[in-house]
Structure formats: structure tokens, C-alpha cells
Amino acid sequence: MKKRAVERIPADLKADFFWSDKVNTGQILDLSENGFLVKTELCPAIKAKFDLNINLNNDILKIPVKVRRVVKKDTICDAVGVEIINPPREYLEYVETLRWDRIKGIKTNGQLIKLYVCSVCHHIAFDHAPVNCPICSSTIESFEKAPDAIKKPDNFYELSEFEKKHIPAIKVVKENGYINAHVTVGEIDHEMNIDDHITYIDFYYNAPFIHKKCISRMSFNCEKMHPSATLRLDNVSQGVLTVISNCTAHGNWLAKVTF
């Protein structure tokens, strides 16, 4: 089965687990729907299985995990990367809340993501307003804080037909040394009527060690254009691609993939 690429969320959660005849304590440094990075002084072996107990909303949640990697510093155990086996529903709901809190600018575990919108071209900037808009070159004064600029689906795991029409569907394919990101809006085709159509798709590529934000926009101005686009990335092997689709009638919708 193809593993789903998801962004890890920085965390600061206490956890404990029973291994080597004793209860060990650890600290979850980051998490996703699929796994955790746990800082701990005792590293169980690769493929070891155990329950990780974490405190969520004053409830102890037992999460079955399997060790995927061990991080050592000078041969001493520092952390383990674990995969979650059948993540419990309560945990998935917790991760979903964290993701949307981060997007909507609510503080979670010290991490804050703010949204700013360009009043000229409606491009959305994350964290801070840019000196000049990367799409229309307007100055920083054109940007306004807009915590609700991106729509949130009611249930991230059971999208409605309406939400499937608006949230970009991203497929990343590595071909001939390039990364090709195929984007369609959405998983179910959105209509292109005069009063309800996708006007543009904005791409954001982020990776360590790039000095300039990589941002691109594909615009659609008539019903003959299908709301889809392919972005080809050159000289990259990994990173995070964030995509926002803009519907004239129903606002902005976001999807993100880590590759």
C-alpha cells in the first residue's frame, strides 16, 4: 500500500511506555496521523511493538506503535521514530484539530501560523506579510490579516461532495529527475460557471536552504479551462508543496503534501 505523505506537526507532549521491564518516560517532539518522534533515554529495538500512553485532554490514550528508526547521539539513545498501528479515532480527531488550528492562526504548542491576504490579487501569505506580493507585486500595505481566509472542512476524514469539489487533489510523481505535481480541483471536478468557478490555483514550494519563496499561480478565466495544472520542480528531491484553490463563490481551500 502506498504510504500517505503527511506533514509532521511540532509537539511537546509527555508520553510513557513499558519496555525492558519498566515504565519509560518520553517527550513527543513531532507527530502526524501516522507516527511520532519520541525523545527518550531508552530506545527499543527497530520493529519493537508497544503501547505509547499519551495524555490528551486529561484522558490517557493508549496508542499501539512500532519502532521505525532510532536516533542516537554519540552512540547514546536520543529519540525513536515510531509508526502508529491503527490510530484511534480520538487521536485522529486531535491531529485534525491541531492542523486546522495551525492554519487558522491559533497558538498550539508554541507554533503559530498567521494568514495575510493581498487585497489586490487575493494571494494568501503564511506567517507574515511579504514586502511585495509574489503574484501582483503590491507592497506590504496591501496585505491584511485574515484568520478565516481558508475554509475548513467539517470533517477532514469524511469530506462532503461540496468539499471534494473545492479542496485541491495533489498527485506528486517523480519523473526523469523532475518532481511533477499534478493538481486538480478537486477530487470531484468543480464546475466552471460564470458565477461559480475556480479562478486560480496558487502553489507554494518550501524546503530547507532555499533563499527565496517558490510561489506560482495558474489562472483560469473561462469555462473552457479545466481547473487543473501541473507544476514541474527542477533540482529538488524533497520538500512541502502547499496548494490553494480559489472559488469565486466559495472561497479558498488548501491541500498540502510532503514528498
Ligand SMILES: [Fe+2]
Ligand atoms: Fe465553488
